[in-house]
Amino acid sequence: RDFIEIPSVLLENWGWEPTVLSMIARHHEDVDGTTPSDAASAAIERRTIPAGLLSSVLKNKECFSANGMMPLLQRAIFDLTIHSPQTRQEALDMDVTMIWNTTRRDITNQSSDPDDWGWEQAAFGHIFRKYSAGFFAYAT
Numbered sequence: 001r002d003f004i005e006i007p008s009v010l011l012e013n014w015g016w017e018p019t020v021l022s023m024i025a026r027h028h029e030d031v032d033g034t035t036p037s038d039a040a041s042a043a044i045e046r047r048t049i050p051a052g053l054l055s056s057v058l059k060n061k062e063c064f065s066a067n068g069m070m071p072l073l074q075r076a077i078f079d080l081t082i083h084s085p086q087t088r089q090e091a092l093d094m095d096v097t098m099i100w101n102t103t104r105r106d107i108t109n110q111s112s113d114p115d116d117w118g119w120e121q122a123a124f125g126h127i128f129r130k131y132s133a134g135f136f137a138y139a140t
Helices: 006-013 018-022 039-043 051-059 065-082 088-093 096-108 132-139
Strands: none
Touching: 018 051, 065 096
C-alpha cells in the first residue's frame, strides 16, 4: 500500500552515502545556477567538501533524531489511550483534547497550560482512517 514511499526513502538514504554526498556537496561560491553541461560551468574548478567536514556531517546525521521521535511517541500514547477505555461510558467521558494536550506537554516538554492549546488532534487523521497501524509501522 505504501509502495510510493520507497523512492523517497531510497533517495533520502542514497543522498547520505559518502560518495554521493561528496559529489553533490559544494561550496556556495561554486553554485552559479548553470548545469554541468554548460561550457562556462565545465571550465570552473568545483571545490568538493573536505574529507574531515564530510566525516563530521555523516557522524552527526542522527544527532537530533530523538527529537523527531518524540511527536511519534506522543501520537502512539494518545492513540493507545483513546482506543482503550474499558466501558462505553468511559469512552463518552473521555476528553480527547485534554489527553492530546497533556501527552504533548509531558512528552515533548511543552510548558504552557494544556487547556489553552486547542484541537491539534483533529489533524491526526491516520487513527480515524483505518491507517493507524500503517502509520506507526512506517513512521518508525
